[in-house]
Amino acid sequence: MTIKLADDGLNDAVLFAFDEQAFPFRNHVQIHLIPGQKAQMVLPPGPPGTHDEAVLYYGTVLRIGDTFHMWYFGSYGAQREGIGHGHGRPSSVLCYATSADGIQWDRPELGLVEFNGSRQNNIVDLPDPGLRPAAAILYEPEDSERPYKLAYEATVDGQARFCVAFSRDGLRWQPYEANPVGPFLEMAGVTRFDGMYYVVGQGPLTAHRPQRARQLMVFASKDFEYWSPCGAVGLDRSPDLTGPSVETNWNHIEEIHLGAGLWNRGNVILGIYGQWHGHYSGDRRFLTMDLGLAISHDAIHFTEPIPGFALIPAREQPGSPAGEFPALMQGQGMENVGDETYYWYSLWKGTSGTGVRMVKWTRDRLGSLIPFAPKGARVLTCPVDIEGAARLYVNASGLGEYSSLQISVLDEGFRPVPGYAPVTIDEDGLRAPVQWPDHDVIAEGRFRIEVQFSGIRPEDCHLHALYLERVLS
Known part of the structure; x- marks a missing residue:
């Protein structure tokens, strides 16, 4: 190099x-490596009955000028029973918040989308009825027509698919007319590197081998419209076990959840990825997830400085519910603020204790x-x-x-x-x-x-x- x-x-x-x-x-x-310090809740969920009574995050934080902008998923409705995944409530909307310091956040009344008979909320206008909670946003001010670019997940013809949308202000979005642009992809990161766009997420579980496994998968595009027809595996933590005796094995191994949220530093990209620690039973209610660090020099191939190191441990997170196995979810957005480095994330499950959290390091001293x-x-x-x-x-x-x-x-x-x-x-x-x-x-x-x-x-x-x-x- x-x-x-x-x-x-x-x-x-x-x-x-x-x-x-x-x-x-x-x-x-x-x-x-140095774990994140001083974990704290910075965006709690809204009151019961509101559109964000549970906060799933699955979003992005951008600093533009002197203002921090956050897009996150609010979730509402009765909690689902049984399966232990993070989509704990039936309905989700993409929401927006702002902050002067990245710590104290406001929910502006945008007046764009009606919820329970009122437009006095912070829901952004993304007119896609199949919207699912997974998204990552890129800001390119040099593109005057569509400076905000969104990669998101939506249900199309009964299948979760990779879609994109564009906006001039980050609040009013226009889905691409040729959506979907790719297969199933739960994304956490997006960047532009060396003239190409890259979206990083968790793709089809059997795209690269017979046994189901969550891997860090990368899709690429020159124009943010036409994307590679299949993904590249950027990082894989799971064993390659194939054969007729493993057909029912799922969720029980070490995997990568949602790819990685990306911090593009020009010559190197830092990725915060989900460390899926599967339970031997395969029951997702018992798994745990820390957040780990991976780095890339081409936006496709990622390596871990210390394999398996928990950069942000899930244990004993502030406000997390007792009695549940701890699991975290990464997002897109990491910033140097004065003498410190900030990163935002959340709990994975949409149960009690949801909300966006933040950890800090001394500036650039992650290791x-x-x-x-x-x-x-x-x-x-x-x-x-x-x-x-x-x-x-x-x-x-x-x-x-x-x-x-x-x-x-x-x-x-x-x-x-x-x-x-x-x-x-x-x-x-x-x-x-x-x-x-x-x-x-x-x-x-x-x-x-x-x-x-x-x-x-x-x-x-x-x-x-x-x-x-x-x-x-």
Whole structure:
């Protein structure tokens, strides 16, 4: 893998320390991931009898300007009995909320859709009678005709299918006249990457092998209208067990639920996916679901920095009902807000305790590289092509008098570049500039960055990320 900073490439890039493709060469260091902190309810359900008396989420959070926008599914009606899935109530509508800080949310009265004789609600206008609770929204302000693009699930001719819609304001939607555009797909993420659109979700369970299994499946399109006729498997956690003795096996293995909600950082995509921990009985009432982390460099193939790591554990969520097996549902939307990173999600089942929740990390510190043996601990990046010049910044913690980082620039062949000898970073920082005695930028060329962990206690150093920012003339 090569990261390219150029007029026809990127102007900035982030190299997360937990990304093995960004840091392929390593010695005496290991990846640590950091679970989300300070889980809290930020959008509780509405009062009984309202259109969102249960909140399923299955939606998106976008920050546009100074305002956060949320689309979520409200659900209403008597709870279904028996089966333990998350569609706990018979009817769902797509709803809208806004926030100035991503924590305190308002439900504006949109006046668009009538519910129980009144339009004083926050239901968006999506005229599809087959709408099902699964959707992901992309915002492209450069597209003046249809800046908001929606991938959603709807029942068509008795089958759940992949559909799309477009909007100028995110509130009044026009379903695509050629819907459905694909097979069954419960989606959680959407992005545009390298000129193509990608929707990530949970597709047909037997699309890629005989045994039923939930996998992270990716569909692609050039124009958001005509989509790949079948999906690509981006990540699979389930065993490949086939044969006549497994025909009735279902829901009992490790799987991926709803694909992944995506955070496109330009050169890398972070995905928050559902870790389906099936119960040996196959009864969905007893399964649990944490949320895990996967990364991609092409929007198709995903890998886990630490396989099976629960980035957001389902256990003991605030407001969750006692006596039920804990299970979470991811959504689309992750944002850096000041010195913190926010992510929104919800419980999976539409029973008591529903509502959108949020966790936090210190900004971009979802993980780190930490020495496990002090001698010779170091990492080297993949090649970076720089057109013009670029500034380098580091996100690191645990630094001080006895622990520091030594950062230098090498050519592609691992030889030191004159003028970029190791410089010491011994203070914590979220985006600390790296400057050499005669250089505050890295000149044009093809390079690698080397980071050495040094000091009396190098094992205290935590490297979270490097940032490259192209200098524009």
